[in-house]
Amino acid sequence: MIKRYINNPLITPEMVRPSMEGYNVLGAFNPGVSLYNGHVILIMRIPENCVEQKGFVSVPYYEFKNGEGFPRIRKIARNDPDLKLKDTRAVIYKNVEYPSTVSHLRIARSEDGISFRIEDKPFIYPCIGYESLGVEDARISKIEDTYYINYTAVSGDGFCTMLAETRDFKEVIRKGIIFPPLNKDVAIFEEKIKEKYIALHRPHNQWFGRPSVWYAESFDLINWGNHKCLIRPGDDDYENVKIGGGCAPIKTKEGWLEIYHSVGDSGKPGTEIYYLNLLLLDLDEPWKVIKRSSSPVMAPEKNYEKRGFVNNVIFTNGMIVKPDGSVDIYYGACDETICLAQTSVNELLNML
């Protein structure tokens, strides 16, 4: 059984300070999660747009200088003949498309895993061209003393996965693109297997097929190979659009236990629903699937999961496994808030 925390959501956009004056926080969701010095760390995705000003359309963007990024506002007169309003997601100015929101990654810290202190400043934010349209959905994997953070970088080149590392959640070292576009939903295992790092990834392998969960190996976390497709979406309504990995899997006696998401629709645009599902991989040969849930273990149910910035989305890319085997799943609801659901390793295994 997976039990939602009674006072969900834990974090809402109103609790987050804009990263600069004139910006407006639209969401705080899909956190990467880790324990650091006994505290729970969330690396949240924070999308921002611009505060409305009468007579103008304003969009956020970052200016890049020497590998650093500086948030800016592009302000265009509403009556400028070169301006075209596309939809709520983007404006077109002089034939170039500017998205109306850009995400950065922000840290929140907690002693009890419930009450969070949210930092005032971004932790990871666009600094290079590949990140110009935002950085999204961090996953944290602790390997020895280093916390490896992977996140989605979005730009005109598409979306790809970047690696960064930190030891203190203050200084961050960027390691560049590890999975080139189009690729996201990367989960790096928290230990090596036969001297190799392992990751799940989600290349946009859409052709006759649909986006699936893939496996890759690396000797150094930088160069990746030995790609294999682990699981593909079936035709059922809960997964007929696509599937993708969550965070690093839990090592259990029965195998590597992964909570992954699926997206399904009833065949009509605008009816997409996100679900959580379970996957068990072989301990020594994690490219072998032992079990896979045949129906979702969690579906949007509560009002805060069904109505929001994007309706009917639950998405997890971070959790804490405690020494007693209990599991705190942090998850994004409706691309807007952060919620908590609690279960245990044994209960998850029993659901399979």
Place this chain on the structure above:
Amino acid sequence: MIKRYINNPLITPEMVRPSMEGYNVLGAFNPGVSLYNGHVILIMRIPENCVEQKGFVSVPYYEFKNGEGFPRIRKIARNDPDLKLKDTRAVIYKNVEYPSTVSHLRIARSEDGISFRIEDKPFIYPCIGYESLGVEDARISKIEDTYYINYTAVSGDGFCTMLAETRDFKEVIRKGIIFPPLNKDVAIFEEKIKEKYIALHRPHNQWFGRPSVWYAESFDLINWGNHKCLIRPGDDDYENVKIGGGCAPIKTKEGWLEIYHSVGDSGKPGTEIYYLNLLLLDLDEPWKVIKRSSSPVMAPEKNYEKRGFVNNVIFTNGMIVKPDGSVDIYYGACDETICLAQTSVNELLNML
């Protein structure tokens, strides 16, 4: 100046024996090229469909057993209610899509580079699920004594790039996926730079942008990283759809010289034209672009380049550079035949 060989095309589909009875050869094009023991080797892409039989629709496919592939024919009665004819490219039977053609790779050998003996049997053909819809567009890179062959594998998972190696063009060792889907147009440099192998690749980085030429590095040809976008298509009619690499670049005094393709249209579907273009990369730091041609160096001009299986396609993924600096560019015309165009390293550099 690039001069077409007067008796083009060199190889036409009629010259190629079907890989099994009941199959029909539709093309012989886009060859990977190498010198081996003083002979020119082409690894050609050979698409096949099935010979028509009255009252039936037949499509080719491969059956897989223990990593081997066996060509087969799926024969469906035309009046079967579960059959839907989609278009010339595929049929749908019991809601599954079956392409009407599957490609394999076939060797042709020549002493003079003009007259080729075509082998009767496929060299590389679908053997695993990732190749179920065909193997296409080989590139050959000779590094020390080994010939590394990369090729596009097509399946329901999309298209991705596989690596294989041979020392004699008889035995081939398969090394698996090196660039996961969607990725093709991979060109591995024929020498290491600072102990690293280098490749150009073409992730399907379509989002706001368009498919572009990327750079990657590897210590072992298996695991790839340090991905960077080298060049993106501009808005001109000759490249406004996409661009992609050719074969391994030529090492010149001025830099690494690459012949790459561009695809442009006049904004209307069905008006796509393929062109050849030039790119010069820094010798020591090949992720740095020194020069790029500002208009195509070769465009479809001759009848055999303008009318065929697919109209208006010229595409090269193989060439021979001779000791005197002359260059034989083998290229596919109209996804149907193999042609030759001749030039020299100096002339190519002068065109830049």
